[in-house]
Amino acid sequence: MRINLRHMRDNQVGTIASVKVAGEMGRRIRDMGLVPGTEIKIQGRAPLYDPVALRVMGATLTLRNNEADYIEVEVE
Amino acid sequence: MAPTVALAGNPNSGKTTLFNELTGSRQHVGNYPGVTVEKKEGTYVRTHDGFRLHIVDLPGTYSLTAYSLEEVVARDFLVNHKPEVVINIVDASNLERNLYLAVQFLEMGVPICIALNMVDVAEKRGIKINTNKLATLLGVPVVPTVARIGRGKTELMDSAAQIIQMRRELTPLKISYGSDIDQALSEMEKEIETHHFLTDTYRARWIALKYLENDEQILARGKAVNPQLARRLEAAVQKVSHHLQNTLDTYPEAMIADQRYGYIKSILKQGVIHHKYDRNRLYSSDRIDKVVTNRFLGPLIMLAVIAGLYQFTFTYSELPVGWLEGFFGWLGSGLSAILPEGLLRSLIVSGIVDGVGGVLGFVPLIMFMFFGIAILEDSGYLARVAFMLDRIFRIFGLHGSSVMAFIVSGGIAGGCAVPGVMATRTLKSPRERLATLLTVPFMNCGAKLPVFALLIATFFAKYEAAIMFLITLGAWAGALLVAKLLRITIIKGAATPFVMELPPYRMPTFKGLAIHTWERTWHYIRKAGTVILGLSIVLWAMMTFPGLPDSKVQEFETLRRAEISRAPAGIAAELKAVRDGAELSGPARNLKERLRRVDAAQAEAGLRHSAAGRIGGALEVVSKWAGFDWRTNIALVGGFAAKEVVVSTLGTAYSLGEVDPEETGSLSETLARDPHWSPLMAVGLIVFTMFYSPCFVSVICISREAGSWKWGVFAMAFNTLLAFILAVLIFQIGSAFGLWVK
Numbered sequence: 001m002r003i004n005l006r007h008m009r010d011n012q013v014g015t016i017a018s019v020k021v022a023g024e025m026g027r028r029i030r031d032m033g034l035v036p037g038t039e040i041k042i043q044g045r046a047p048l049y050d051p052v053a054l055r056v057m058g059a060t061l062t063l064r065n066n067e068a069d070y071i072e073v074e075v076e
Numbered sequence: 077m078a079p080t081v082a083l084a085g086n087p088n089s090g091k092t093t094l095f096n097e098l099t100g101s102r103q104h105v106g107n108y109p110g111v112t113v114e115k116k117e118g119t120y121v122r123t124h125d126g127f128r129l130h131i132v133d134l135p136g137t138y139s140l141t142a143y144s145l146e147e148v149v150a151r152d153f154l155v156n157h158k159p160e161v162v163i164n165i166v167d168a169s170n171l172e173r174n175l176y177l178a179v180q181f182l183e184m185g186v187p188i189c190i191a192l193n194m195v196d197v198a199e200k201r202g203i204k205i206n207t208n209k210l211a212t213l214l215g216v217p218v219v220p221t222v223a224r225i226g227r228g229k230t231e232l233m234d235s236a237a238q239i240i241q242m243r244r245e246l247t248p249l250k251i252s253y254g255s256d257i258d259q260a261l262s263e264m265e266k267e268i269e270t271h272h273f274l275t276d277t278y279r280a281r282w283i284a285l286k287y288l289e290n291d292e293q294i295l296a297r298g299k300a301v302n303p304q305l306a307r308r309l310e311a312a313v314q315k316v317s318h319h320l321q322n323t324l325d326t327y328p329e330a331m332i333a334d335q336r337y338g339y340i341k342s343i344l345k346q347g348v349i350h351h352k353y354d355r356n357r358l359y360s361s362d363r364i365d366k367v368v369t370n371r372f373l374g375p376l377i378m379l380a381v382i383a384g385l386y387q388f389t390f391t392y393s394e395l396p397v398g399w400l401e402g403f404f405g406w407l408g409s410g411l412s413a414i415l416p417e418g419l420l421r422s423l424i425v426s427g428i429v430d431g432v433g434g435v436l437g438f439v440p441l442i443m444f445m446f447f448g449i450a451i452l453e454d455s456g457y458l459a460r461v462a463f464m465l466d467r468i469f470r471i472f473g474l475h476g477s478s479v480m481a482f483i484v485s486g487g488i489a490g491g492c493a494v495p496g497v498m499a500t501r502t503l504k505s506p507r508e509r510l511a512t513l514l515t516v517p518f519m520n521c522g523a524k525l526p527v528f529a530l531l532i533a534t535f536f537a538k539y540e541a542a543i544m545f546l547i548t549l550g551a552w553a554g555a556l557l558v559a560k561l562l563r564i565t566i567i568k569g570a571a572t573p574f575v576m577e578l579p580p581y582r583m584p585t586f587k588g589l590a591i592h593t594w595e596r597t598w599h600y601i602r603k604a605g606t607v608i609l610g611l612s613i614v615l616w617a618m619m620t621f622p623g624l625p626d627s628k629v630q631e632f633e634t635l636r637r638a639e640i641s642r643a644p645a646g647i648a649a650e651l652k653a654v655r656d657g658a659e660l661s662g663p664a665r666n667l668k669e670r671l672r673r674v675d676a677a678q679a680e681a682g683l684r685h686s687a688a689g690r691i692g693g694a695l696e697v698v699s700k701w702a703g704f705d706w707r708t709n710i711a712l713v714g715g716f717a718a719k720e721v722v723v724s725t726l727g728t729a730y731s732l733g734e735v736d737p738e739e740t741g742s743l744s745e746t747l748a749r750d751p752h753w754s755p756l757m758a759v760g761l762i763v764f765t766m767f768y769s770p771c772f773v774s775v776i777c778i779s780r781e782a783g784s785w786k787w788g789v790f791a792m793a794f795n796t797l798l799a800f801i802l803a804v805l806i807f808q809i810g811s812a813f814g815l816w817v818k
Contacts, residue, residue: 013356018325018326019330020325022290022327022329022330023290024143024573025573026327026329026330027139027141027143027329027333028143028573028575029573029575030329030330030333030334031138031139031141031176031333032138032173032575032576032577033172033173033176033337034575035330035333035334035337036334037334037337037338038337041356043362043365044365044366044369046369046374046463046464046466046467047369047370047371047372047374047375047464048467048468049467050466050467051463051466051467051574053365053369053463053578055355055356056173057170057172057173057355058169058170058172058201058203058355059170059173059577060362060365060577060578060580061575061576061577061578062463062574062575062576062577062578063574063575064466064470064571064573064574067573067574067575
C-alpha cells in the first residue's frame with residue numbers, strides 16, 4: 001500500500017516509492033539519501049507533532065511535515 | 077609553496093576534528109571573499125621529515141550542487157584553486173549516504189583520497205567494511221581513521237602525499253543515468269567541446285551534467301559567456317525533462333541522484349560492507365533521544381538546559397568581567413592622576429580607556445557563551461533543540477535554531493545582543509539567519525535593565541515583578557512579529573528546507589571546544605574591536621565638543637569661589653587637606669555638597685552645549701510627540717554607546733553629576749518630582765528603550781555577520797523608527813485617555 005510519509009505511524013517501516021519535487025527542496029531531500037528504493041522507519045515526532053524524525057540507512061534525519069508531503073512510501 | 081590539500085565531507089563526519097588533529101595550533105580562520113562562510117587553513121608538518129602540506133578545511137556539505145552558500149564556496153575552491161588532492165572524510169558508520177559526495181568528486185574528476193573515519197563507532201555498531209575492496213572499486217585510496225584520537229592520521233597523509241607525487245591525470249567517473257539522460261548528455265558534451273564553452277574551468281561532461289541538474293551557478297555563467305549556446309543547451313534539457321516527466325513521471329535531476337545512489341549501492345553490494353545487526357537497531361544515542369525529545373520531558377529538559385547555558389554564561393563570566401572592569405577602572409583613575417586635567421586626559425580616560433574597556437569587557441561574556449554553545453553544538457543537542465522548537469519559530473519565518481541567539485541576547489532578561497548576534501553563526505539557512513540577526517537586539521539585554529529598573533522604581537514601584545515580566549514578554553512578541561514582518565517584506569522567500577541530520581550524541585573533546593571558542597572570540601576582538609574603539613572616540617567627542625565658552629566656565633569658577641569665601645574660615649582648608657573617607661565636620665560637608673552642586677550644574681551646561689546636547693535639543697521638535705524633552709533625548713543618544721549610559725547621562729542632564737547605574741536613588745527622586753515626567757512618559761520611554769537602535773557594538777557585529785554595512789544601518793534606522801512610532805502611540809493615546817497621569 002502506498003501512503004504519504006506524513007501519514008506514517010511512529011516506528012512504522014516502509015520503502016520510499018517516489019519523491020515528487022524538483023528545485024531546492026527536491027535537491028535537499030535527495031542529497032540526504034531520501035531516494036526511491038530507500039528503506040525508512042519513523043523514529044518519532046517533535047513535541048508539536050512536526051517535524052518528523054526518520055531512520056535512513058542507519059542515520060536519523062528530520063523533515064517538516066510539509067516537506068514530507070512530497071514523499072510517497074510503500075508500506076505493508 | 078607547500079602543496080594544498082582540501083578537506084571535504086558531510087557535516088558531522090568528523091572533518092573539523094581531523095583538521096584540528098592535523099594542524100594543531102598551526103591554523104587560522106578567515107572568511108571566504110565576500111561571504112560569511114568561515115575559511116579555515118592550517119599547515120600539516122610530517123614529524124619524521126618535515127614535509128609540509130597546506131590544509132584548507134572546506135565547509136561541510138552533503139552535495140556539490142549550488143544551493144547553499146557552503147556548497148558554492150566548496151565547489152569554487154576546488155575549481156579556482158585546484159588543490160593537489162582532496163581528502164574526503166567519510167563517516168564509516170554512515171557509509172552509503174556519505175559516499176554520495178565522494179561520487180560527485182569523482183564525477184568532477186578531482187583527485188581524492190578517502191578517509192574512512194570513525195571506524196571504531198562503525199565496528200561497535202556491527203558494521204564491517206572491506207577497505208581494500210572499496211578502494212579498488214572506487215579507484216581511489218581509502219584509509220581507515222579515528223580522527224578523535226588521531227589514529228590513521230599518518231597513513232592518510234602519506235597516501236595524500238603519494239597522490240601529489242604521482243600527479244596522475246584522473247579520468248572522471250562516468251555513471252549511466254539511464255538511456256534518455258545518457259544520450260542527451262553525450263550530445264551536449266559534444267557541443268560544449270566544439271564551442272569551448274566554459275571548458276577552461278570545467279570539464280565538458282560535467283558542464284552538461286550540471287545543465288541537466290539545473291545548476292543555477294553554471295546556468296548563469298553559461299548565459300554570460302555564450303547566450304546562444306546556453307539557450308540551445310537549456311532547450312535540450314527542457315526536451316529530456318518533458319520526456320522524462322511524460323514517460324517516467326520524474327525529473328532529470330531526480331534521475332541523476334537516483335542513479336548515483338544506485339551506483340553506490342552496486343559497489344557496496346559487492347562484499348564491501350557487512351552489517352551484523354539490523355540497520356534500524358536502536359543505539360544508545362537513540363535511547364537518549366527517546367527521553368530528551370519526548371513530548372513531555374523534552375521541553376522540560378530543554379528549558380533546564382537553556383537556563384543552565386544562561387546561568388553559565390552570565391554568572392560565571394561575572395568574575396572575569398569584574399576583573400576587567402576593575403583593571404580598566406584602575407587604569408582610568410591611575411591615568412587621571414598622572415595626566416594634567418584637560419582635553420587630553422578626557423580623551424584618554426573617557427574616550428580611549430573606556431572604549432577599549434567596552435570592547436574587552438564583552439570578551440569573557442563571548443568566550444563563556446561560545447564555550448557553552450560549543451558543548452551543545454558538538455554534543456549534538458543543539459540539533460534537537462532546533463527539532464523541538466522549529467514548529468513555533470517557523471510561524472514567524474525563523475528556524476528552530478534561532479532560539480539560542482534570542483536567549484543569549486536577553487530572551488531571559490539580562491543577556492547581551494553582541495554574543496547573541498554572533499550565536500546566529502550556528503544557523504545554516506541564510507534568510508532565517510538574517511531575520512534572526514536583525515531581531516535579537518529587541519531582547520532585553522543586561523544594559524537595558526538599569527534603565528527599566530530606574531523607571532519602574534520611580535513610577536511603578538508596587539508592580540516591579542509584574543512589569544519586568546511584561547517587558548520580557550513584550551520583547552519576545554516584538555522580536556517575533558518584526559521577524560515575521562521582515563520575512564514577508566524585505567527578506568522574502570520560501571522557508572529554507574529543514575531537512576537535516578540529527579547527529580548521534582557524542583562526547584565533545586576539550587581540544588575541539590577550546591579551538592571553537594577561541595577562534596570565535598578572536599574573530600570578535602579583531603573584527604569589531606578596531607571599529608568600536610574609533611566610534612567610542614567619536615561619541616566621546618560628541619558629548620564633549622564644543623566645550624563651554626570661557627565666559628561660562630569663568631561664571632562657574634566665580635560661583636565656586638563665592639561658595640568658598642562664604643564658608644567660615646578654615647573650612648576650605650580642612651576640605652582640601654582631608655583624605656577620602658575621613659570624617660568631615662558639619663560645615664565642611666555642607667561646603668563640599670555646595671561645590672558638588674556647582675560642578676554638576678557645570679556638567680549639565682556643558683552637556684547641553686555639546687554636539688550631543690544640540691542634537692538632543694534639535695530633536696525636541698519630533699520627540700515632543702512622544703513626550704521626550706532634550707534631556708531624555710541626549711540620554712538616548714548616549715544610550716547608543718551602551719544602553720546603561722541612558723541612566724548616567726540622564727543624571728548629568730539633571731545636574732546630579734555622575735550617577736552610578738546601580739545607585740539611582742537621587743535620580744529617581746528628581747524624576748518623580750519633575751513635573752515634566754509622568755508614568756505615561758515612563759512607559760513610552762521603556763518601550764522606546766526596548767526597541768530603538770541597538771548599541772553600536774551590536775550594530776557593528778550585525779554588519780559583520782550579515783556581510784554588509786547596509787544591514788547595520790538598517791537596524792539603526794528601522795528599529796529607531798519602530799520604537800518612536802510605538803512611543804508616540806503610547807504617549808498620544810495615553811494622553812487622550814488620561815492614562816497614567818500624575
